[in-house]
Amino acid sequence: MGYELRNHTADVAVAATGDSLEAVFAAVADGLAAASCDEIAGSGDRFSLSVTAESREALLFDYLDELIYLRDIRSELPVDHRVESIEPPSASDRSDDGDGAAGDGFDEWQLEASARGVPLFDIDAREIKAVTYSEMCLERAGTDGDDGSWEAYVVFDV
Amino acid sequence: MTTFDADGITLERVREYVWEIPQDGDMRVPARVLASEELLEEIKEDKTLEQITNTTHLPGITNHAICMPDGHQGYGFPVGGVGALDAENGCISPGAVGYDINCGVRMMRTNLTYDDVRGHEEELVESLFANVPSGLGGGGIVEAGVDTVDEILARGVDWALENGYAVADDLRHCEDEGMREGAAPDKVSQKAKDRGKNQIGSLGSGNHFLEVQRVTDVFDADVGEAFGLEEDQIVVLIHCGSRGLGHQTCNDYLRKIEQQHQGLLDQLPDKELAAAPAGSQLAADYYGAMNAAINFAWVNRQLIMHRTRQVFERVFDRSWEEMEMDLLYDVAHNIAKKETHTVGADGEERELYVHRKGATRAFPAGHPEVPSAYREVGQPVIIPGSMGAGSYVLRGGENSMDLTFGSTAHGAGRLMSRTQAKDEFWGGDVKQDLADQQEIHVKAQSGATIAEEAPGVYKDVDEVVRVSDELGIGDKVARTFPVCNIKG
Numbered sequence: 001m002g003y004e005l006r007n008h009t010a011d012v013a014v015a016a017t018g019d020s021l022e023a024v025f026a027a028v029a030d031g032l033a034a035a036s037c038d039e040i041a042g043s044g045d046r047f048s049l050s051v052t053a054e055s056r057e058a059l060l061f062d063y064l065d066e067l068i069y070l071r072d073i074r075s076e077l078p079v080d081h082r083v084e085s086i087e088p089p090s091a092s093d094r095s096d097d098g099d100g101a102a103g104d105g106f107d108e109w110q111l112e113a114s115a116r117g118v119p120l121f122d123i124d125a126r127e128i129k130a131v132t133y134s135e136m137c138l139e140r141a142g143t144d145g146d147d148g149s150w151e152a153y154v155v156f157d158v
Numbered sequence: 159m160t161t162f163d164a165d166g167i168t169l170e171r172v173r174e175y176v177w178e179i180p181q182d183g184d185m186r187v188p189a190r191v192l193a194s195e196e197l198l199e200e201i202k203e204d205k206t207l208e209q210i211t212n213t214t215h216l217p218g219i220t221n222h223a224i225c226m227p228d229g230h231q232g233y234g235f236p237v238g239g240v241g242a243l244d245a246e247n248g249c250i251s252p253g254a255v256g257y258d259i260n261c262g263v264r265m266m267r268t269n270l271t272y273d274d275v276r277g278h279e280e281e282l283v284e285s286l287f288a289n290v291p292s293g294l295g296g297g298g299i300v301e302a303g304v305d306t307v308d309e310i311l312a313r314g315v316d317w318a319l320e321n322g323y324a325v326a327d328d329l330r331h332c333e334d335e336g337m338r339e340g341a342a343p344d345k346v347s348q349k350a351k352d353r354g355k356n357q358i359g360s361l362g363s364g365n366h367f368l369e370v371q372r373v374t375d376v377f378d379a380d381v382g383e384a385f386g387l388e389e390d391q392i393v394v395l396i397h398c399g400s401r402g403l404g405h406q407t408c409n410d411y412l413r414k415i416e417q418q419h420q421g422l423l424d425q426l427p428d429k430e431l432a433a434a435p436a437g438s439q440l441a442a443d444y445y446g447a448m449n450a451a452i453n454f455a456w457v458n459r460q461l462i463m464h465r466t467r468q469v470f471e472r473v474f475d476r477s478w479e480e481m482e483m484d485l486l487y488d489v490a491h492n493i494a495k496k497e498t499h500t501v502g503a504d505g506e507e508r509e510l511y512v513h514r515k516g517a518t519r520a521f522p523a524g525h526p527e528v529p530s531a532y533r534e535v536g537q538p539v540i541i542p543g544s545m546g547a548g549s550y551v552l553r554g555g556e557n558s559m560d561l562t563f564g565s566t567a568h569g570a571g572r573l574m575s576r577t578q579a580k581d582e583f584w585g586g587d588v589k590q591d592l593a594d595q596q597e598i599h600v601k602a603q604s605g606a607t608i609a610e611e612a613p614g615v616y617k618d619v620d621e622v623v624r625v626s627d628e629l630g631i632g633d634k635v636a637r638t639f640p641v642c643n644i645k646g
Binding site: 005006007008009011012036038054058061062065068069071072073075077119120121124125126127129130131132133134135136155157158 | 204230231232233234253256257258293294295349352353356357362363364402405406408409412413416417428429430432572573574575576577578603604605606607610646
């Protein structure tokens with residue numbers, strides 16, 4: 001369980017696994033931090049964030065997008081990620097695939113997370129420009145797919 | 159027929175340096191790759207060919223999806239890709255522009271020679287590094303409130319002129335005179351503006367850099383003279399884009415397309431190709447937001463050039479005007495523009511969204527959109543190379559309108575991933591070798607950046623430019639070689 005940085009000609013990819021959806025999201029985010037900085041300092045305070053989106057995949061995308069946004073706004077590299085909870089839509093889901101429909105506001109997935117923000121002036125960090133949907137994969141792992149574990153693959157633009 | 163087998167994808171040779179992947183399955187047009195066999199051998203090593211083929215699935219794609227000689231794998235659309243999508247019945251794709259909207263290059267001339275600079279290299283590289291913000295969290299040259307960001311988004315370099323960061327002549331030597339019409343600041347999200355406001359006038363990191371260079375060769379004396387270039391002259395090249403503001407704008411619209419145009423998205427083989435149908439509100443909104451981000455990037459490069467002039471004034475104790483530090487040209491290489499092109503056998507004129515992602519506009523002599531200063535010789539094209547290989551200045555070639563919708567390459571093109579580069583090179587060694595063997599002075603925020611951008615991770619820029627020149631899409635004018643390089 002955890003992440004690996006994978007080769008990609010121009011960019012960088014993170015492959016991650018976790019024993020829950022929360023764990024795999026946090027592992028991808030830790031991969032993003034590792035791709036940004038080789039030696040992460042121990043400084044900085046923890047902060048919380050919340051994200052909502054219309055599907056699991058969109059939630060992963062928006063979570064990583066939010067972390068990159070917060071990095072620029074706070075001038076801190078978010079590290080040591082914890083995803084406290086991921087809740088499926090509370091309202092009845094009207095879409096065929098059970099992943100929620102877009103944009104009606106009542107059936108969104110919700111994520112609560114926290115991270116430690118290392119001040120950028122404490123570290124040598126490189127800019128990851130953005131999360132991409134290219135080749136993105138988020139699916140159940142394990143042979144029968146029901147042991148609760150997940151795997152993810154995300155390409156970031158450098 | 160001569161063919162080239164790229165591990166399962168067969169390319170047919172149309173003529174020298176022009177290869178075609180025939181239309182098949184859901185492809186709407188064939189894909190073309192402009193390359194020598196030497197470059198094709200490199201291009202086939204990653205997913206470039208698959209990605210250029212995927213691009214042919216976009217509605218309204220016209221003639222061919224085209225991969226430039228420096229093409230390499232990107233996300234969705236390959237880097238080095240050109241796709242002309244019908245502006246009436248087609249679509250516009252943020253992923254086919256790229257995250258770094260109006261990533262591009264500008265070159266500034268000087269009247270200094272290499273001899274004038276020798277002995278000052280260390281001072282120059284240190285002073286540039288100290289004064290031009292780079293890397294993550296390095297701030298910008300200007301810290302702006304929201305009103306200022308909106309003005310920059312709306313007016314581009316005209317804002318810089320009014321605020322003392324530019325002279326009128328700078329505007330005359332920039333693509334679109336430094337101001338994209340149809341910019342819509344209100345279509346750029348607050349998040350994007352918040353990211354951008356502290357980054358106005360900053361290089362960022364990755365492959366972006368500022369380089370002091372010397373002109374080593376002038377291949378075409380007449381065009382060289384028109385561009386004001388001669389051998390041994392010192393020039394400055396600035397390569398960067400729209401920073402967090404552009405990156406956020408791209409992602410904002412990718413997500414909106416996903417939410418509003420799922421039907422179109424479902425037809426595409428890669429979600430990153432997400433496109434808004436021409437004529438939709440979202441297509442208009444993205445085009446307005448992208449044009450605003452283009453203006454932001456031009457101001458970004460303008461402020462860095464302004465700061466560079468100040469650094470040269472201090473180091474050489476002369477005014478920048480005395481050193482004739484004039485802008486040669488500024489051109490984008492991540493952009494979509496509504497342009498009119500002649501298409502089809504009957505010579506029909508059509509409005510197209512020409513997407514150039516890692517590709518440079520290269521309009522030939524006489525084209526009305528080439529700035530008047532260069533209309534007789536053709537638009538300047540600036541091709542940055544790697545730290546150890548030098549760069550090129552080309553001019554738009556006379557075959558570019560027929561072959562590539564008026565486009566050519568944008569750089570050397572990467573050969574090796576960043577992770578592999580860090581395994582093979584150590585930043586300290588690369589820096590030392592460049593200094594000892596080639597007298598190139600490099601300073602970066604991070605040694606890892608130097609390793610990732612080591613000369614060995616790039617394709618042979620000479621071969622890329624040779625193919626462009628042979629095809630007549632971008633003709634060789636001059637070559638430059640680095641003296642000092644700063645990066646994030």
